[in-house]
Each structure stands twice: as structure tokens, then as C-alpha cells.
């Protein structure tokens with residue numbers, strides 16, 4: 001029951017292409033976003049989040065990140081507008097972070113990393129019957145990316161960091177109801193958007209990326225709690241701290257990044 005992939009020397013991003021050749025594809029993520037090279041597109045409307053009826057179910061450690069899963073059997077929580085042709089259903093959110101605050105995000109901005117990056121994963125339930133089917137389609141997924149920067153305490157992130165001790169080990173799951181991720185968004189939803197992929201294996205090229213320009217601010221203490229998680233299972237003798245679970249930027253290969261206003 002070895003790990004098919006991870007973030008270490010032997011199983012990390014530099015060797016993923018061996019088992020997942022699409023790693024060297026033409027629309028891989030993340031990328032370095034160069035703001036002045038992004039083309040401002042006035043036809044890009046605002047991002048609209050209808051999360052008021054969202055239903056979080058559980059929080060889990062999947063051996064790669066900490067994930068909050070949502071009820072996605074109907075259109076109770078969707079993202080729409082912006083570059084999206086129809087509403088996409090919220091399925092889960094998770095984070096990527098570093099061992100130190102100077103790195104940890106997946107996307108970078110003019111070569112600069114943030115301490116962490118929150119990903120809200122949505123799928124196109126208008127065109128596809130299941131998440132799994134959507135995940136393999138070029139217009140199947142929409143991921144909203146939010147940067148995290150260290151500074152003052154975030155007034156709502158404690159709702160997540162206070163329960164992280166219950167999902168320390170790979171495979172642990174805890175009930176996590178009543179959480180609305182809208183509380184984790186910055187006030188302005190100005191964004192960059194481009195066509196890319198999942199940033200972990202299977203690296204499917206099915207993601208319309210929507211990266212919010214403004215970071216949210218969280219405290220070093222709050223971020224430190226993510227680093228108390230481990231990649232390994234409780235039964236394993238190895239305790240490997242969960243940190244640096246990010247893929248570095250990938251070649252743009254001629255893609256255009258568009259900017260909302």
C-alpha cells in the first residue's frame with residue numbers, strides 16, 4: 001500500500017511524469033502569473049458565489065492535504081459568472097502550504113510565492129453526470145484559488161485550525177457541518193483566469209482556474225497548525241510532517257492569462 005505519488009524527493013513533482021505523462025502537457029498548473037502580461041478582458045464579468053445553502057459534511061486528511069467535503073447532489077452551492085459558461089457545483093476545498101512562510105502557494109505572482117493557497121474545487125454538473133466524469137473533461141472543473149499571507153489572526157480560520165488535531169493522520173475523517181467557506185474570501189474578488197489542470201496526479205487538464213488577486217491574512221500561529229498534520233497514517237512508524245505540499249509553476253506553453261478589472 002505504498003504511496004503512488006507524494007511531495008518527497010523520490011515521489012515528488014519532478015518524477016510525477018513517469019506515471020502521469022500528462023505532467024508534461026500543454027495546459028498544466030500551477031503557473032507563474034505575470035500581472036502586466038495578463039490581458040484585461042472587459043467582457044469578463046464578476047465571479048458570483050451562491051454558497052448560502054452550502055452543506056459541509058466532513059473534514060479529512062487524504063495524505064496530501066486537509067480537505068473539507070460538501071454535499072454536491074444538487075445545485076445548493078455553486079460558482080458562476082466570470083469565465084464560466086454555466087454554474088459549477090462546490091465539491092470540496094483544501095489547502096497547499098510550505099514549511100516556512102516564504103513559500104507554500106502553488107501559483108506565484110511575478111515570481112513571488114505566498115505562504116499558502118486555498119483551492120475551492122467545483123464541477124460542471126450541467127454537462128456531466130458525476131465529478132469523476134467532469135474531472136476528465138476540458139471544461140469539467142473550476143477551481144477558485146485564494147492566496148494566504150501571514151499577518152494578523154484570521155477571525156474565521158480558527159473554525160478549521162481548531163479541529164486539525166482530529167485529522168492529524170492520513171485517512172482520518174471528522175464530521176464538519178455548518179461551515180460556509182465564504183468567510184475565507186477577501187473582500188474584493190478581482191481575479192486572473194486561465195485554462196489549466198489539477199495540480200496533483202492525475203493532473204487532468206480539466207480546470208478553468210480563477211485566481212483571486214487579493215490574499216487573505218492569517219496568523220503564523222494559525223498557519224503553523226496546518227504543519228502539525230502528517231502525510232503518514234497512524235499505523236505507520238514514520239511521522240512525516242505535512243508541509244510543502246505544493247507543485248511548482250509549470251510552463252505557460254503559449255496560454256493567455258486574462259484579468260478581470
Ligand SMILES: Clc1ccc(Cc2nnn[n-]2)cc1
Pocket residue numbers: 119121143197198199200201
Ligand atoms: Cl478532487 C481533487 C483532485 C486533485 C486536487 C489537487 C488540486 N488540483 N488543483 N488544485 N489542487 C484537488 C481535488
Ligand SMILES: [Zn+2]
Pocket residue numbers: 094095096119199
Ligand atoms: Zn489544490
